[in-house]
Amino acid sequence: MDKLNMVMVDRVIKAALEEDINYFDITTDNLIGEQQTSEAIMLAKEDGVICGIGIAARVFDILDETVEFVKLKQDGDIVCKGEIIARIGGSTRAILKGERTALNIMQRLSGIATKTHGFAQRVKDYDVKIVDTRKTTPMLRFMEKYAVRCGGGYNHRYNLSHSVMLKDNHIDACGGIRQAVEMIRSKIGHTEKIEVEVRNLEEMKEALEARADIIMLDNMGIEEMKAAVELNKAATVRAVIEASGNVDESNVAVYAATGVDVISVGSLTHSFKSLDISLKL
Secondary structure, three states: OOOOOHHHHHHHHHHHHHHHHOOOOOOHHHHOOOOOEEEEEEEEOOOEEOOOHHHHHHHHHHHOOOOEEEEOOOOOOEEOOOOEEEEEEEEHHHHHHHHHHHHHHHHHHHHHHHHHHHHHHHOOOOOOEEEOOOOOOOOOHHHHHHHHHHOOOEOOOOOOOOOEEEOHHHHHHHOOHHHHHHHHHOOOOOOOOEEEEEOOHHHHHHHHHOOOOEEEEEOOOHHHHHHHHHHHHHOOOOOEEEEEOOOOOOOHHHHHOOOOOEEEOOHHHHOOOOOOEEEEO
């Protein structure tokens, strides 16, 4: 939670609670007295990596600041099926009303962290970073990128303002890699880096000659990727080499073995499975 903007966290939680409760909880408010209290546990129903436990705690705090949320696990911890993640005590109404919002957020973030951990483990013997992309849930990007970090991955650019990335459409519109790099370099500050997407070895050579800071190898075959890495080693000014496209758990180690510096994986945040977590009174 120390790496999350709490103003943004609260904004998401309050919007989610408003969506789920709206006017009032017709079931809970008619069955449970205002003074009734209960104890509950959060339980892992499968193995995985926990993420979002501080956000879950904040859900209950917003509903009723007297609710006590005791974290037994921290973000980034590996849990096994059956382990208790947290204990909650206080207003029964607040616990029941916050349950779904807290679980929805935590299950999804833990799913992303778990998937990222799987990728990171497969390339742990290589000097390479697993990074995410902008393929995130609208308005939840900051949380999802945090989950990637909790799983042992790294973040690519946060948004379109964060850093320069010249993709195929930018390059084609500008008439080529050299022209696009020269044009953008003349318009940005000295602290900004330039990443160029290339589709083949000829474009790789152009990007190196243009002195791109980062070169993304887009959907290249393994042998072509190895050749691109060798071209970079021989260059006067080397670039950071990123592999991208069609990466999954079955082939990520093969990509890493080519010698690239970074492997970007869109599925970390667009094709994950939520971790099964339950809350029991």
